[in-house]
Amino acid sequence: MSKTVGAEGWTVVHQARQKHYDDRYYGQFLGTRKDGRWIVGRMWSGRSMDDGFHDGGWDWSKRFAEPSSTDAADAALKSYVEMSHETFVWNRVFEQRVGEAIDAYWAGPEVPGAPRLSAGWCRTPDGLPGGSTVGLPFHEAKYRLLQYLRSTESTARADLSPRTFNLHDAVELIRQANGPFRFQHGYNAYWLADDAS
Template sequence: MSSTVVNGWTIVTQTRQEVSPNHFQGVFLATGRGGHWVAGRHFDGKKGSTGFSECGEWWHGSHFTLGNPTENMLAALEAYPELAMKAAVWHRLFEQTAAQTLCRFLAGPRRDDLPLLSAGWRESDAGHRLPAAGSTIALPFHEAKYQLFWYLHSTRLGAKAHLTEGVTIDRHEAYTRVRDATGPLRFELGYNTYWLDKDDAS
């Protein structure tokens, strides 16, 4: 999976559309050195324009540099839809599409040398009721990592990780473990358990 690099920033996802006759607007999400992230708005332009100047500048945006790389990334992702609304390129599935593209980026390239694994999650302790859960069949490794990143994203509210500080790993450690994984893993984040395994490990 190749990525566009502009002025030292790797573009993770971007949207550019014609909002009036031959008038294009757009937004982008990008990462740079040191775990820094930016949610930016392209320069307006005509058909064929990239939205960036010749030296790689853009119109404006928000930089996220003060937290750890995961905090910066998620803050940029949260700011991204508001920019899209102002640029008139937002649509009903904008947030979902951006998050899925980010998960795909984090999962990395295809790795045929690594095992097929399933990805999954469940509530760690649901008491007397059946725990909420989800899992996949065995998938190529990069696809399993993508699915696990998506589970982390889509279950983040229910996990309530802020309530288990010092008990389970935090979100940054979770994202780091999945990104660095080359085989099975399992961890608790908040009130949920997540895994990559050779079988459905629920």
């Protein structure tokens, strides 16, 4: 889901709202702007799923503008998960679903005529295979590669390999990609590949 809320122009990357035991609806949203800033907002409580925004506004928000958009997104994600307990929308897969929504936003929309590519990763020091996909529509391959990067970040140990891409640069490389490429992040290699080559 991506839609703009109100005059402030935040693009909503994720939102959650549900009915609580007091018969009122509570919810929250996570949004961003093209300049890399992120926002975590609490919707108004109300009597339906659709009355969380009043005239495009919301109850409360916190904004994140870190030196890198990746750091800002990580800080916003942490705050968003913490808020989910207050708004009664948390469940066991909440953080995973929000991470997926961020990656889908970063992968961008489908590009007509873009190549089909496979996404993959492996550990490079020992050559251990990681994972890979079949050829996918371009935006979906970028999404899968972002998912691989997110799920392997803790074991990549980029802090021990300063000559490789850092997390922010790796995410930006994937976001800006327009064809096949390969890069090293810590102990892992990641790629988008043309299966025909």
